[in-house]
Amino acid sequence: MNLMADILLNVTVAFFVGSILLGLQRKVMARIQMRPGPPIIQHMLHTLKFFIKETVFPRTAAMPFYVAITIILCAIWVAAVIIGPVTHGPLLLLFAIFAIHKIVEHNAGSSSGSPYGKLSCVRAVFSAAAELPLFAVLIIVFIQTGTMDLNGIIAYQAEHGALLFTLPLTAMIFIVLIISKSYYYSPLNITLARDIVSGFETEHFGTLRGFIMISEAIAWYMLLWIFLTVFLGALTPIEYLIAMVILTAIVGLINAVTPILNPNHSVMTEVTLAFIGIVGSLLMIFFL
Amino acid sequence: MDQLKTVSWIIFIVSAAAILYALILNPASWIVYTISLVFIPLFILSLGLISMARGKKEDEEDKIKEPFIGY
Numbered sequence: 001m002n003l004m005a006d007i008l009l010n011v012t013v014a015f016f017v018g019s020i021l022l023g024l025q026r027k028v029m030a031r032i033q034m035r036p037g038p039p040i041i042q043h044m045l046h047t048l049k050f051f052i053k054e055t056v057f058p059r060t061a062a063m064p065f066y067v068a069i070t071i072i073l074c075a076i077w078v079a080a081v082i083i084g085p086v087t088h089g090p091l092l093l094l095f096a097i098f099a100i101h102k103i104v105e106h107n108a109g110s111s112s113g114s115p116y117g118k119l120s121c122v123r124a125v126f127s128a129a130a131e132l133p134l135f136a137v138l139i140i141v142f143i144q145t146g147t148m149d150l151n152g153i154i155a156y157q158a159e160h161g162a163l164l165f166t167l168p169l170t171a172m173i174f175i176v177l178i179i180s181k182s183y184y185y186s187p188l189n190i191t192l193a194r195d196i197v198s199g200f201e202t203e204h205f206g207t208l209r210g211f212i213m214i215s216e217a218i219a220w221y222m223l224l225w226i227f228l229t230v231f232l233g234a235l236t237p238i239e240y241l242i243a244m245v246i247l248t249a250i251v252g253l254i255n256a257v258t259p260i261l262n263p264n265h266s267v268m269t270e271v272t273l274a275f276i277g278i279v280g281s282l283l284m285i286f287f288l
Numbered sequence: 289m290d291q292l293k294t295v296s297w298i299i300f301i302v303s304a305a306a307i308l309y310a311l312i313l314n315p316a317s318w319i320v321y322t323i324s325l326v327f328i329p330l331f332i333l334s335l336g337l338i339s340m341a342r343g344k345k346e347d348e349e350d351k352i353k354e355p356f357i358g359y
Contacts (some may be wrong), residue, residue, distance in 0.1 A: 003320045004310035011328060054341040067333075074329035082321060207336035214332060 003086075010085045011078055011218065014225075017241070018217030019044035021224070021248045026184055028252030047213040055206030060113020069108045070204065070211050076100050077218040084225055088150040094226055095138050101219070102128055105191045105200050108212075112203030120199035123190045123263055130180060130188070130270035133173040136278045140170045141230060144285055150229060157233030164231040169284065171231045173277035175250075176270055178223055182251045183216060187258040188266045195260070224248070292337060300334035303327040 001009075022043040030037020039045075057063060080097045083089040102124055109121030142148050144167055145156040157163055164171050180188035192199040204212055224244045228235060235243065261269060306327040310320045 002311060002314055003317060004307065004314070004324070007320070007324045008307070008311075008328075051336045052339050052341060054343045055337075056343070071329045071333060074332060075325050078324055078328050082324060207333075207340045211333055211336055 006086055007078075007082055010081045014077075014081050014085075014218040014221040015214055016044070016217075017244065018219070018221035019047060021244055022183055022217060022220055024245065025182065025248050025252040025255070028249050029184065029256040032253060032256040043213070043217065047210050047217070049210070050205070050213065051207055051210030053206040053210070055208060058113050058203060061203065062111040065107065066111040066204075067208065069104055069111055070208050070215075073101070073104045073108070073212060073215045074218075076104065077215050077222060080222045081218065084150070084222055084229070088154070091138060091141070091148045091150055091153065091226075091230070094222075095134055098134055099131065102131065108204065109191075109200035112200075114197075114203040116197045116202040117200050119196045120191045120202070123193075123196075124200065126263055127180075127190055127267055130267045132271055133177045133180075133274040133277070136274050136281075137170055137174050137177070137230075140167060140278065140281045140285070143282075153230055154234045162232045167231070167281055167284070169277040169280040171227075173274055173281075174227050174231070176273045176277075178227060178247065179251055179254055180266075180270060181219070181223055182255060183220065184252075185255045185260060186251075187255065187261050188270060190261075190263045190266045193260050296334045296337035299330050300338060303331035303334060307331060 020040060020043075023038070023040040026042060027037045027040050057066065076097050080094060083093045083097070105124040106121050109117040109119075109124060112118075138148070141153065141163065144163065145153050147153060147156065153163075160166070176188070179186055182189060183192065185194065186192070192201070196202070201209060201212055221244070224247050225240065227247070228240060228243050232243065306323045309315070310323045314320075
């Protein structure tokens with residue numbers, strides 16, 4: 001297939017599937033809380049609605065950075081689609097994208113004039129310590145497979161079986177990471193916690209909010225895609241879809257029944273779980 | 289047509305042309321990656337800025353002044 005067509009197809013699939021999955025997460029949460037909840041396509045409807053809403057640029061916003069940061073957010077997730085499903089490139093670059101995402105959270109908050117955005121910006125810096133699980137997964141997978149290339153990791157699993165069963169604690173660390181990046185009422189996502197309204201997105205509304213939501217749908221799809229590829233190997237599109245639905249439902253369940261932690265507790269929880277996962281995984285690699 | 293609309297149309301046309309160029313002429317991979325990273329986000333944003341609703345000119349000042357006006 002033509003490379004550009006391949007990229008466009010994968011970006012479109014990532015957006016639609018990611019949007020539906022985020023809608024599903026809200027539905028699961030609502031059902032657990034005995035509410036009917038919004039329709040599953042609600043996230044997509046919101047995205048499209050915001051996209052055509054009136055947008056003005058607040059006087060307090062730092063222009064042009066206020067707009068540019070939304071473009072950067074979209075660009076990094078398009079890059080993730082290229083590195084992931086399109087080329088099966090190096091895992092290291094995918095993790096670099098998560099690090100840049102943290103910078104985007106920080107700058108989106110600071111470029112707006114909203115006090116909520118600025119508080120979220122401070123929290124983005126604070127929660128950088130919680131990126132420890134990210135590096136832990138990277139290092140442990142490298143120690144086990146001897147490669148950071150996605151094609152190499154898939155080939156390793158075809159020969160030795162899924163990493164989910166040989167490195168269960170590393171998979172657990174990644175699940176913590178997924179929960180911390182989940183969009184709706186995550187107990188660990190302190191930058192978007194509802195006590196600061198919409199966090200770094202508060203002052204981005206209308207078209208810019210719709211644009212951010214497109215990037216977030218792609219981000220959610222990619223997060224699940226990376227987990228499935230790194231820990232289960234190559235799957236068929238239907239298997240990817242089923243596994244993504246299951247993972248999203250699990251995250252929805254956790255988010256529905258867990259209170260939102262304050263920033264200190266959130267970071268400490270992530271770091272503690274990462275520590276347990278790292279030590280446990282290394283013991284399993286070297287002694288089992 | 290105001291300045292924002294004009295700039296949005298220019299970005300929209302340039303990004304659509306760049307994407308079509310990569311689709312039809314199939315250039316080297318690095319050119320396709322560059323076009324994807326730069327012009328796909330710009331295409332989406334410009335589409336939004338073109339299609340978004342516009343409020344009354346006289347109300348604009350109040351909306352710009354107020355920090356956190358919601359969404």
